[in-house]
Amino acid sequence: MLRRILPSCVAVAECRGDAPEAALYPEEAALISTAAEARRREFTTVRHCARRAMRELGLRAAPVLPSRHGAPRWPDQVVGSLTHCPGYRGGALARSRDITLLGIDAEPHRPLPDGVLDAIALPGERRLVRARLARRGEVCWDRLLFSAKESVYKAWNPYTGQRLEFEDASIAFDPDAGTFTAHLLAPRPRLPAGAPPAPDLLEGRWLVREDVVLTAIAVPAPR
Ligand SMILES: CC(C)(COP(=O)(O)OP(=O)(O)OC[C@H]1O[C@@H](n2cnc3c(N)ncnc32)[C@H](O)[C@@H]1OP(=O)(O)O)[C@@H](O)C(=O)NCCC(=O)NCCS
Structure with missing residues (x-):
C-alpha cells in the first residue's frame, strides 16, 4: 500500500499483522517494559518494519528511539515515519538528499467517533466532509481527514520542531486522483541556518484498502 502512495526513492515496509x-x-x-500487550506488539x-526499510536504504539495522516530541530518531541524513493501527503497521524512510519531510499515517477505515470531526476539522473541511459522506459514502472521508492531519504533523514536527493543532492545517482532497493538499496556517517556524525553508503547502496521497485508510506526505529535497 505504501509503495503506491510514496515515490520510489522512499524505502517502505509494512505488515498486516x-x-x-x-x-x-x-x-x-526498556521503553515499553510496563506497556500493555497491544502497545508492545x-x-x-x-x-x-523500520529495520526492513533501513536495510532497503542500505543502512545497518539500528534501534529506533523517540525524540523530544515522540518522533522516531533516525541516523544522520535520513528522514522517516512510522504508523500503526489495528491490522496494519508501516514504516517509510528516505535519504534527506532526496526527501526533506516525510509523514505517513494509517487509520482503521471506520467513521470517526461522534464529536471527533467537529473537534479536528475547520468549518470548510467539515462542510466538505459531510457533503462527500452524503454523495460518496464508500469512503470514510472524516477518518481520511483525520489521517491526513496526522501525516501533516508527522512530516512537519520532526523537520520544524513545531507542534501543530488540528486547526493549523487546512486539507483539501482530490477524491478521484487520490491526492490531497495541506495549507499550513500556523506561524512560520524558525529553522536552523541553511535548512531549506518549510513549505507553505504540503502535497500528499491517500489510499483506502479494505479496512485501512492510509495517507502519506513526501516533500522532495530542493535540487
Ligand atoms: C503523534 C501522533 C501524530 C501519532 O499519530 P497516531 O495516529 O496517534 O498514531 P500512529 O500509530 O499512526 O503513529 C504513532 C507513531 O508516530 C510517531 N510519532 C510520535 N510522535 C511523533 C512526532 N511528534 N512526529 C512524528 N512522528 C511521531 C512514532 O513513531 C509513533 O510510533 P511509536 O511510538 O511506536 O514509535 C498523534 O498521537 C498526535 O499527537 N496528534 C496530535 C497532533 C496533530 O496531529 N495535530 C494535527 C496537525 S494538523
Missing part, C-alpha cells in the same frame, strides 16, 4: 520474528534492542525494550512490529 504482527511479525513473530520481530525483536527489540534492549534500549527499545505495535511498537515491536513497526520497528521490524
Whole structure:
C-alpha cells in the first residue's frame, strides 16, 4: 500500500499483522517494559518494519528511539515515519538528499467517533466532509481527514520542531486522483541556518484498502 502512495526513492515496509520474528534492542525494550500487550506488539512490529526499510536504504539495522516530541530518531541524513493501527503497521524512510519531510499515517477505515470531526476539522473541511459522506459514502472521508492531519504533523514536527493543532492545517482532497493538499496556517517556524525553508503547502496521497485508510506526505529535497 505504501509503495503506491510514496515515490520510489522512499524505502517502505509494512505488515498486516504482527511479525513473530520481530525483536527489540534492549534500549527499545526498556521503553515499553510496563506497556500493555497491544502497545508492545505495535511498537515491536513497526520497528521490524523500520529495520526492513533501513536495510532497503542500505543502512545497518539500528534501534529506533523517540525524540523530544515522540518522533522516531533516525541516523544522520535520513528522514522517516512510522504508523500503526489495528491490522496494519508501516514504516517509510528516505535519504534527506532526496526527501526533506516525510509523514505517513494509517487509520482503521471506520467513521470517526461522534464529536471527533467537529473537534479536528475547520468549518470548510467539515462542510466538505459531510457533503462527500452524503454523495460518496464508500469512503470514510472524516477518518481520511483525520489521517491526513496526522501525516501533516508527522512530516512537519520532526523537520520544524513545531507542534501543530488540528486547526493549523487546512486539507483539501482530490477524491478521484487520490491526492490531497495541506495549507499550513500556523506561524512560520524558525529553522536552523541553511535548512531549506518549510513549505507553505504540503502535497500528499491517500489510499483506502479494505479496512485501512492510509495517507502519506513526501516533500522532495530542493535540487
Ligand atoms: C503523534 C501522533 C501524530 C501519532 O499519530 P497516531 O495516529 O496517534 O498514531 P500512529 O500509530 O499512526 O503513529 C504513532 C507513531 O508516530 C510517531 N510519532 C510520535 N510522535 C511523533 C512526532 N511528534 N512526529 C512524528 N512522528 C511521531 C512514532 O513513531 C509513533 O510510533 P511509536 O511510538 O511506536 O514509535 C498523534 O498521537 C498526535 O499527537 N496528534 C496530535 C497532533 C496533530 O496531529 N495535530 C494535527 C496537525 S494538523
